[in-house]
Amino acid sequence: MEEFKIRTYTKKELALLYFPDSTPQAVGKHLKAWIQRNKPLMDELAITGYQSNSKSYNPRQVKIIIDYLGEP
Structure with a gap:
């Protein structure tokens, strides 16, 4: 498994990491x-x-999200 990197993510891109089995429309x-x-x-x-x-x-927001939700 690839190491999670803190960087800018589109909302859909980050959501797909958290919900890989969901449809792109729903994530x-x-x-x-x-x-x-x-x-x-x-x-x-x-x-x-x-x-x-x-x-x-942005990277700061991604860091905050993973602090609360954990890494995807």
Whole structure:
């Protein structure tokens, strides 16, 4: 298995890593739901300037996500 790298990921790209068996159309909704249910995670992402309509996560946001959700 390849080592997970913290870098910029599109939302779909990161979601596919967390939900490899889901359809590409559904993965974004799954990850978004996980994130939105975790208030401390949402609060930390907000500090970084996270916008729910953005197309990607920057490396800082990816680090925060894996701190809360674990590596995909």
